[in-house]
Amino acid sequence: MEYTLRETDIFDTKLADKFYDMIKDDLGLFEDDKYYNFTVSFHVDSNENLLSFMEFKLPPPETKINRKNRDYEKEKKYDVLGFQLKELESVLIKNKIDFHMSTIQGEQLEFTNNIKILILENEPENQITKNGMKKKLFISRSIMPSRPYTTGLINDYRAKRMNELYHKFFTMIGDKKIISEILEIKETQDDKLLFKAFIDEYGELWWTSREREEELVNKLKSRGMEVLQKHIDEEQRQIDDLTQY
Template identity: 35%
Template sequence: MEYILQDIDIFDTTLADKLNNAMMTTMDAFEQGNEYNLTVSFHESLLDDYSRIYMLNIPDIDAKNNNTMEDKIHNLLSFQIQKIENIITQNGINLMAVGIQGETLEVLNMIKIQINKVESEPKKSKKNPLKVTMIIPSLTYLDDLAETAIEIILNECVIPQIVLESLGKGNDVNRKSHGESN
């Protein structure tokens, strides 16, 4: 199930309440006893608005952990995902993974919320299931970071040479790269 909330952004502290209102007409689509994953997406460029982040007053935030811009962003995203998770679980939906992520959406003032059924075999014991919470301020940054790391690994790693040698081609490739012939 996907919900698109228009004319709202990640700074709106009533986001969870607005999602709750949107969900009221679709609650029968969620089956009792099933497990779901939650993903909340917002436009990542909003986190470049330092004046709004700096001025934001988030309820129940410990002041000593709210000093740096990174702290403030983390506190904002933590607050939003916790409030949304609470609203959804109060509606009887069992969440196994929850996440909030910045990405490039169509417009700035939009929140996209996806609640997807987990397709897996039932667990024998559901007393204390493990729940995963992810906070990713920028998917673009994470993608760029992963791409850079992979490039470094592939360019500087000896694994490709080892693979070539195991195929019996390592020495041929080495000779050719040093100007030698067979």
């Protein structure tokens, strides 16, 4: 479900109350045996309003924090965003809506004075045991003051990582015809097409679980060995044919 809180911003101390007023009529729509992903988006331009971040009054921390030699402005921004996220989460908790992932992020929203909230059902395999019972899941929280900036960094890292992996793969094989066959595409000498096929098939390698990485690596090795053995066998047959004369 999607909710838009209008005429407000991330510095509004009544944000949680406004959220409750908007969601209260929908509380019966959330299922007890489900987990949800909770995403709060504010306008990314709010990050420029350092004065509002600095003046935002937070409750005293439970433990003393040593901020010596730290970026106080940056930490205050994260503290404010983390506080507002937990305030909004409290609406779900008080109404027994279980969530597994919780995010607050700066986005390029249509209006600067809106807050967008998404509550989406989590994947069933992540929340149900083999006996059909609901698992007790830890809450994963993330704070992204600027999602476009973070996404850009991730994409840059992904491109670099996949280029490194492809270079190792290409150097090991060295023959574009064989690489085309391993990637199961029409034979080509076009590096861009080969790289795209590699990304399409093995793009998850840049960031995935250990099990999925092992699965993809084994698939690439197996396919590579299969194709290489095929070419070795073909060359051997040609040699055998020549030696018969």
